[in-house]
Amino acid sequence: MGQMVYSFDEAYEASLKYFEGDELAAKVWVNKYALKDAAGNIYEQSPVDMHWRLANEIARIEKKYENPLSAQELYDLFDRFKYIVPQGSPMTGIGNNHQIASLSNCFVIGMDGPADSYGAIIHVDEEQVQLMKRRGGVGHDLSHIRPKGSPVKNSALTSTGLVPFMERYSNSTREVAQDGRRGALMLSVSIKHPDAESFIDAKMEQGKVTGANVSVKIDDDFMRSVVDKTIYTQQYPVNSSNPVFVKDINAEALWKKIVHNAWRSAEPGVLFWDTIIRESVPDCYADLGFRTVSTNPCGEIPLCPYDSCRLLAINLYSYVVNPFKEDAYFDFDLFKKHVELAQRIMDDIIDLESEKIDSILDKINSDPELEEVKAVERHLWEKIRTKTLQGRRTGVGITAEGDMIAAMGLRYGTEEATAFAEEVQRTLALAAYRSSVNMAKERGPFQIYDSEKEKNNPFINRLASAEPDLYTDMVKYGRRNIACLTIAPTGTTSLMTQSTSGIEPVFMPVYKRRRKVNPNDVQVKVDFVDENGDSWEEYIVFHHKFVTWMEAKGYPTAKKYTNEEIDNMVAESPYYKATSNDVDWLQKVKMQGRMQKWVDHSISVTVNLPADASEELVNTLYIEAWKSGCKGCTIYRDGSRAGVLIAATDNNKEKKEEECGECYERPAIVQRRPKELEADVIRFQNNKDKWIAFIGLLDGRPYEIFTGIADDEEGLLLPKNVNQGLIIKRVEESGEKSYDFQFKNKRGYKTTIEGLDSKFNPEFWNYAKLISGVLRYGMPIDQVIKLVQGLDLDSEKINTWKNGVERALKKYLPNGSEVKGQKCPVCEQETLIYQEGCLKCTNCGASKCG
Structure with missing residues (x-):
């Protein structure tokens, strides 16, 4: 008997009921996550079917090992997106036999040996495309490419440097991303590379490198040179003790350019590379192929070549008992239990990923192309399969941190709130690593585990100090996974949890006839008074989490309020002064640094600044991020995407933002249509x-x-x-x-x-x-x-x-054009831009085409 096929309307209506009337969540689920085949036939009626699909598949893997979890136990963890939320690729791909695709959200690629040749560059380009066509985001580093003007042994005589190859990889991404396919690319380069400045400037040029995010790998020596105002030495090769090219530069001047470009266009992102490598547990195995070279497009997973990561989030809000009430508390016991199960589920997903890779290899082998055509793609997936099983890397993360803090009666940005968030992350880290050690007892450690290699790693030593028994068992039994944790932007899956993905606004006044974001939002009448003293009735929509707070405090939601009453009520709530634009940005960076100590991968977070923020503030935040132990930082100033990439004139000269108020030139009016x-x-x-x-x-x-x-x-x-x-x-x-x-x-x-x-x-x-x-x-x-x-x-x-x-x-x-008056449906910030015709949120990374 074949699978039941549902029409779009049937699936949408069932999902609308599941989400209690939330139209947006229902549409997103049907469009992005319901099981479909290549013809668009829908085989799941609502998330109930999807969660059973996930539960049954993971339970099948569990039966291979001791003390297996049942499908019912797994379903209860997934149901209603309440506790454990597998992210996009696993949610779409697990148990999906209609599409041949990986379960990994992100990959990093790169040659193991010398890669500064056209053959190597084009080889990486093909690997990038092969991964993107199967839904993977890709990152790779360009530090191996010779700087501009270097001699080469071909007819060109000298190297063109990095920038033309940035364009090549960017264009490949745009090509793959057509017709709704996914294409996300991160290009990085070491600040030590002599072409680093050209790399930093590349995205400021109109129409260039529009298909890639770019980040600079900044080392501690460079940051010290910036702070101390001393000379910094660039070289090529960047890691050579005997470089063939050396250049001394003014570190402060280059740093000012990074800050200016970030202030102006939100790029480049900054990766504090020495912190990443120093803290990286997988880099303890660099001699065995696990040397970190770049990150995925969102920056939360530093990876070695041909490794990948699957993501899963734990909904923190669900562990607050009696939310917003005086007796609210966080159920740490249930949280620890579920974290251990989440880590176990992630390890099961690695086995499922191995099956998916085998399917991809079978597909490649059965393709009619010549062997020489198929060889690159086959070898690519063989390398990915080897790395996946050698390290069994996972990405357990969190969502709804902002709601958790507010539900506990804490105000984001205070020392008390930061200390609590750090304690939650510390608990998560210890529970995840405890689970990985327990799995090593039952299932065996990852293939290359060696406690001697890890004994000086700062993250491992932090765990050992916090829980000595855990470390003793780890040395004795090993660990199932080479690395376990991350904090990633949770994208459209945040809609499913009806919670914010992190530190985002939760109280939201919406005026006039704006459609409610969520059916649990409440619309009330107010007596609105303007600056002239004139008054009239107006409507405000309260976010559903703010409504929960109102109910906990005994405020009626059907009442007509005055403007003053609303102001007083909002000022009393834990969300007051806790939105992205209200928080103390320095405190946010410091909080990221404190939480980073309990995350073995990285944290993807964007510091959102108002339009009038100064370049000096951006400078201060970046330096504080480095001092606080952050592994990376991205800063977005409101409006920084618009007006940067202006259309060129006939003389091919860029118009500066201040010369043109539009994001493109007004066209000349042609009265008579050409034939x-x-x-x-x-x-x-x-x-x-x-x-x-x-x-x-x-x-x-x-x-x-x-x-x-x-x-x-x-x-x-x-x-x-x-x-x-x-x-x-x-x-x-x-x-x-x-x-x-x-x-x-x-x-x-x-x-x-x-x-x-x-x-x-x-x-x-x-x-x-x-x-x-x-x-x-x-x-x-x-x-x-x-x-x-x-x-x-x-x-x-x-x-x-x-x-x-x-x-x-x-x-x-034009890429980077801001979308005025429209909020991101995921994080509810007015931070949407157009990128290749798609909507992209510069705050949380969510994207939507069509």
Whole structure:
């Protein structure tokens, strides 16, 4: 008997009921996490089915070992996303036999030996693409590439340096990421590399390196040179005792550039590399292939080449008993029990990952390509399989830390709150490592465990001081996993827990007719008084966690409040002055440093600053992060993405932000449409309908649009490989205008589809003429998109068309353009930007295409 297939509506309605009316959570689950095949058939009706899928698969692995957990026990941990939440790749891939993909969220790649040749560079490029096509985020380091001007033994005579290869890898990411596939890339370089400054500047140039995050690996010597205002020496090779190229630089001047660029554009990120290596447990095995070289795109998993990591989060809010009440307390006993189980589940997932890799290898072996074509991909996955089983690396993390602190009656940013958060993380670390040691007794340690290699590691010694018996057992029995912990951005899975992913705003006033974020949010009337003393009734939406606090304190949620009453109530709550923009940023950095001592990998966190924050503040925060023991730091200043990458003039000179208030130049108005326009073809799918858009371009900017259902019966016989062509305007003898689409086929012959304007529903055509009109007269693309979003249409079909137009136009937004007036559905911050036509949150890293 085959699996039950559900329509989108059936799955959505069941999920809506599961999430108690939360439309956003229901849509996200159906679109991203429900079991599907390549044709889009949905095989799960709600998260109940998904959690049983996960529980049954992990229980199958558990039966291989002593004292197995049952499927029911596992389901109870997953149910309602209350306690343990596997992250995106495991949640999508476990038990999914319809797609051949890895369970790992992130990978790092890199050659084991010398890699400064075109062959090695292109080899890494191919490996990057092969991983991204299976949903993996990828990081790799460029410090091995010769600096610009170095001699090479080919016809070029000298090296081009790092930047052209940054562009190569970035473009590959953009290519793979088309049509909704995932593509996330981290490029890093050592500050010691002579081309470090060019690397830092690369993303400031318009249109360059738009498909990668970039971070600089900064060593302690450089930071001391910055603080002491001394000279710093760069060299190549960066780790050589006998370098072939040496350059002395002003460390303070280069540091100011890093700070300025971070202030201006939120990049580069900073990796405090000596701290990472010094604290890294896997680097105790560097001589056995576990030398850390880079991080994943979000920066929370430093990895050696060909290692990977799967992620899982524990919902901290669920361990607060009597939340927001006077007698609230944290159930440490239940928490420790669940952490030990979470670590065990993560180890089971490694076995499941091994099965997935075997499936990938079987797929490669059965492919019809020549052996020489398949060799690179096969060898890549063989190396990943070896590293996965050698170290059995895991990534147990947390979510809802901000809610936990507030539910305990603490205010984020205070010493009391920081000390409590540190104690929770310390408890988590000890329980996870205790679980790994217990598994070593039952299942055996990871293949290369050697207590002698680890005896001087600061993190291991910290565990030994906190719990000597744990260390004694570790030396005796070994440990199942080479490293266990991380704190990653929990992305869209935070929607499932209905909790914030960390230190984010939880009280949120929302005015006018804004749709409630969550059905448990409460809308109340208030007497609003403006600065002129005029008053009127207005609505405010209270976040559901704030409502929980109100109920705990006895405040009625159906009452009409005055503005003053609301101000007083909010000021009394634990969320007051606890949002991203309110907190003491220095305290946030110090808290990260204190928690980092109990995380063996790293912590992904962004310090969010207001638009008027100074470069000096950014400088202070970075230096404090280094002194506090942080392994990395990313700083985002509100508005820093907009206006940085301005379109170049005809003379190819960049316009500076202060010279232009827009994120692109206003186009010249062309009164008479040219006879021919270059055109892009964009295909997309809404539900089961396949749509197509033809975008006429003038000087690379959208000028007109034709779109509708891609119906072969209507004569739209367009090969799938056709993405570009010409839209040609014809005027009949009667004076009637018509538009044709012309393209070249594979043999180079021109093919014309006549009457493009008549191929679609007439209603679509009328709306398209309206949109084309505002495009032709220079309305900024983001405003055109707002116009389309605001169309009030009463037909489901025309609304689907409207969504398609919006998706098509987003492609032409400049990367980094801010989304004004819209909050991230995950962290609820107004920190969304457009990246390759997708929405990306610069605060928590969540992304959404379409």
